[in-house]
Amino acid sequence: MQRVFADEIDVLNAHLKRRGLNRSSRRDVVVSAFLGSNKHLSVDDLYNLVRRKSPGIGRTTVYRTLKLLESAGLAQALVLQGETRFERELNRRHHDHFICSVCGSIFEFSSDEIEALQEEEARKIGFRIEGHKHQVYGKCAKCAPAGSK
Amino acid sequence: MQRVFADEIDVLNAHLKRRGLNRSSRRDVVVSAFLGSNKHLSVDDLYNLVRRKSPGIGRTTVYRTLKLLESAGLAQALVLQGETRFERELNRRHHDHFICSVCGSIFEFSSDEIEALQEEEARKIGFRIEGHKHQVYGKCAKCAPAGSK
């Protein structure tokens, strides 16, 4: 696997060792394809990517590998407009998403102030935050009719 | 139907009229059960509620009625921990959710400051916001081990 994702590979290997699991050539292909794409991939997106490299791989392996990546903290599942998609998780600044309801484009944003306010709200009720998913729907600059309010 | 939900009923009736649809006794039962519960209901929760009132109602009608309520702006679907749930939407201040990963409890919160910051981020990229879903996962006061950091 590419050295580019050294951090991720280390985390994954540690996770595998901890659980007594092995690496395998096919698993590596799925992992590389996932890490190498910085997009928000559906299972089928990833399946198609992976098949270009290694046509024998089954959908099941893609599902299983994504579960593995999730449990290792390397992938996060999002449900965007009814469709499950996965994005990279490790070492990424926490971020939220703008999703265009017309063209489906996804834009990421992050705001420390929003995070802080959220923490404050949590403190009020004694809630301990572990993660969050924040999706904003609307129209992107390209799809919003110009001049309309 | 109960007069308590007069606003909602008006909106629903207008929506039905606009689309040339009718009311029906069974539809009314589903709508009342939904409006009368301020919880975040799964399809099955609502189905079970409704069956207590009117055992002949099928799951299909519950699905169809929820779609109808969504399109009328009376219900909103959320995916919480992989499960689709519906909550009331009309005349409700916009709010977000804390979800306890242990007991599943849902706590609502809202913050004008967060909304404003979000608007600001959107403005930066010319995004026009139409709605958002903001879910915060973690442990509620009851489930978080006391004293732990």
Place this chain on the structure above:
DNA sequence: GTTTATGCAAAAGTTTTGCATCAAG
């Protein structure tokens, strides 16, 4: 009476699982 609403069963879509086989250590 005509059109819409409904229940049932079947279909469609997505994700998981059982199992025999292959690969990894």
Place this chain on the structure above:
DNA sequence: CTTGATGCAAAACTTTTGCATAAAC
């Protein structure tokens, strides 16, 4: 060798749809 990984097919779930019948207007 022993255990884990994989593909396939089947199962499990969730949601939608076709169709004949009942209810609304």
